[in-house]
Amino acid sequence: MKNIEILAPAGSLEGMTGAFMAGADAVYMGGPAFGARAYADNPDIAGLLSAIDYAHIHGKRLYLTVNTLLKEEELNTKLYPYLAPLYERGLDAVLVQDMGALCRIREWFPDLPIHASTQMTVVSPGHVKSLKALGVKRIVLARELGIEEIRHIKDTFGGEIECFVHGALCYCYSGQCLFSSMLGGRSGNRGRCAQPCRLPYTLYEEKKMLGTKGENYLLSPKDLCTLEHIPMLCEAGIDSFKIEGRMKRPEYAAFVSYLYRKYADIYLKKGRENYAVDPKDLRALEDLYCRGGFSSGYYKQRNGRNMMALARPNHRGSLVGTVSQCQGGNIIFIADTALNAGDVLMAEKAGDKHTVTLNRDYSPGQKVSISFGTAVSPKSKVYRLYNSALMRDIQDRFFSVKNQEKIYVSFTLLKDLPAKIQLECRDCKVEVEGPVAEKAASQPLTREVVSQKLKKTGNTPFYVDSLDIYMDEDAYLPLTAINHLRREGIEALTEAMLKPYLRGTDGAALTISGKIERQSYSRGEKPLRTALVSRLDMVDTLLKYGDFDQIYLESWLMDSPAGEDAVAKIRDAKKKAVIAMPHIFRENSQKLWEGYVETLRKCSPDGYLVRNMESLEFIQGQGLLENSGFILSDSSLYIMNHSARNYYFSLGVIRETLPLELNYSELLKDCYRGGELIVYGYMPLMVTAQCLYKNTVKCIHSPRELSLKDRYGKSFPVRTVCSHCYNLIYNSLPMVLYDMEDKVGRLQPAAVRFNFTFETPEMIRRILENPRANIFKDFTRGHFNRGVE
Secondary structure (H helix, E strand, C coil): CCCCEEEEEECCHHHHHHHHHHCCCEEEECCCCCCCCCCCCCCCHHHHHHHHHHHHHCCCEEEEEECCCCCHHHHHHHHHHHHHHHHHHCCCEEEECCHHHHHHHHHHCCCCCEEECHHHCCCCHHHHHHHHHCCCCEEECCCCCCHHHHHHHHHHHCCEEEEEEEECCCCECCCCCCHHHHHHCCCHHHCCCCCHHHCCEEEEECCEEECCCCCCCCCCECEEECHHHHHHHHHCCCCEEEECCCCCCHHHHHHHHHHHHHHHHHHHHHCHHHCCCCHHHHHHHHHHCCECCEECCCCCCCCCHHHECCCCCCECCEEEEEEEEEECCEEEEECCCCECCCCEEEECCCCCCCEEECCCCECCCCEEEEECCCCCCCCCEEEEEECHHHHHHHHHHHHCCCCCEEEEEEEEECECCEEEEEEEECCEEEEEEEEEEEECCCCCCCHHHHHHHHCCCCCCCEEEEEEEEEECCCEECCHHHHHHHHHHHHHHHHHHHHHHHCCCCCHHHHCCCCCCCCCCCCCCCCCEEEEEECCCHHHHHHHHHCCCCEEEECHHHHHCHHHHHHHHHHHHCCCEEEEECCCCCCHHHHHHHHCCHHHHHHHCCCEEEECCHHHHHHHHHCCCCCCCCEEEECCCCCCCCHHHHHHHHHCCEEEEECCCCCCHHHHCCHHHCCCEEEEEECCEEEEECCCHHHHHCCCCCCCCEEEEEECCCCEEEEEEECCCCEEEEECCCCEECCCCHHHHHHCCCCEEEEECCCCCHHHHHHHHHCCCCCCCCCCECCCCCCCCC
16 A cells, blocks of 8 residues: 655744654645745755755655735735746655646756645545646645545546645635635735634524533534544545644644554555554644544535534543532542542643642542632533653653654775765665775774764764674774764765755746736726625616626526526626636535536526636536636635636636725726726625534525624624525625725726625615715624735
8 A cells, every 4th residue: 555644734943853763755735935834943045945955855845825815915026036046956746726826936946746735625536637637736625525426536646646634624715715804804815814703602593592501612623533534535645644733733733644644554554354443542643732623624524513522612621520529619530540649630621720730649540639729510520731751751852852864874994095974764774985094104094993983973963773884903094083973974975865855946937927918997987786685586677777798697596587587687688697606516406406517508608707716617627608608706716916817717707706805005007997996785704514503503505594693792704595505704894896886997807796695685785876976884894905914
């Protein structure tokens, strides 16, 4: 069987060295820019160069994260000088989200392997195929995919597949989340997510509260743990097991890497029949970090409340006992496992502020009497948040010892000939000559003295595992010369081991690829007016009150024959009818829409608004544009720079929706002219595989409109899109730009769009009858004024 790569997070140089020492084959690491973990202890360029050398000396790999969206100026002036020295040093791969960045990196550095980030939301073989055509070596699949979907992609694609196997899970499809961005200006697409999904919320349907009291962390998934499923993951064809955790402590990355390397090797050696996970190792992982226990993620189920940490959004630790007696904050319990001096315990519902640090050891079965300083209920569970013995063991094994590669050394010292030293490490061998040896005048060198000097490798990456000495008994060389020869040999070996990784750059590759010619709109020219509708009755309202050129029908409106009638009604009114494709287009959606193909050909909509690559490929693959239809891209197909625009336009897109995370000043740049600007609507903040209604009530396979209320009383509308099995969570306030006519005009958009989601006909009428007046008391400008970092 092939080896499985264990890919560890490295939020710091210490995290990298610990992970390598623990058995990780590679690490993914950010630098001072463009990484999805801007708040990690990322090294600077000099640190990255040293890290690349360190990885290569130890036979490991380092992948750099450039997995954020890049603005136009960043792509044109900052990305190349950022990557060039790392590329020259031998960077093993770059992890990318932005399609514009991907295309430019491929142009600038054609032999630098590119890995497509999970931020690209890759969920189908077609998307994988298109990325492979661009030269992408590896795909990090969306975490929401089931094992059979992964197997199908692997069988179809044949390239490298990377999947997350351990750590935190996002609630939203990665790359589709604007929650943190729109609420606080910290964009996940720019590496600055504030994790609002880990905060408490209450769910309502109309005025009725749904769910269970005390289960308020409705958007907080449990951590992923797949140790017990390694055979299944290997047999699905996954090439790289990715561990999440660049924001966690170095000990976490090291120990998790150690266990996944251990159990992957057990499976590869012994097979499925003899594979078993030691419960002690699972407990140790819980001690290290887990939210409300672990889940196997989406590999074996589509979604479900058993995947959610509904009662607690942070570290819970491992269960070590149940309270048998209590009086106020004083409790007694029987230890289920060995407890150590320095362990930190927490009682269920006592809260994180009330913890106890043990001052002695306890054996399994021993009575433990402690005080939490606050009332604790009988039969409460007691958890260990910090395992002092485990942390000491991790430190001793992976951080307190030198990570040195063994070398074979041969030393020759013959009279009247130059001294020679040969060093060999793995498949690399060097030889260095020194001064000519002389005949000893009095005291000759002994083998013991020579051996002692040659084995003094100090803080170098090597230790002498085998040493052969060939010398005349009366030969002599000064000890300083032997030391110098040893140092020269180690330097030569280091240089020889790193040399195969070095590359050169071609400055000519810096020329900016030609921009697509765009129609220019003067301030006096009126842009098209478009509207997106989420209910069929909205079509009648728009035709009555609005002067729209194009009307977009949400995907779920095509689930009934009335959707076909709406297309005809729009076209009869001499407007263009556009179908807005699903926000996520997985296998189930593709099968559903294969059943709609004949209907679509019959009603012949004028165009399609696509939110993902899967939809675009489906439309083209089914020949749905044969009657001169067109393709528009929505804001979720991120076009933050001209290179991304060029790519999507080369695939047939004729107009893009302008990014929601750029401000007015940024949108004024030439490369954004002629796009479509959303000037009104409740913007989707999350697209989720989890279902809020199912997790709080049950699955009824019927769409619901819900409200998610935060701790400040803000209500976020929720729509369950059951035909495609995903939820949409919208912003609590509508974005309103339509009253800023002057600024909108200066942007020269080809179209301005109104997104109608939950509005009543009366509300739509009021908006449309006086578009220069903002009728809303509470609203947002989105990022139009502020933008994101």
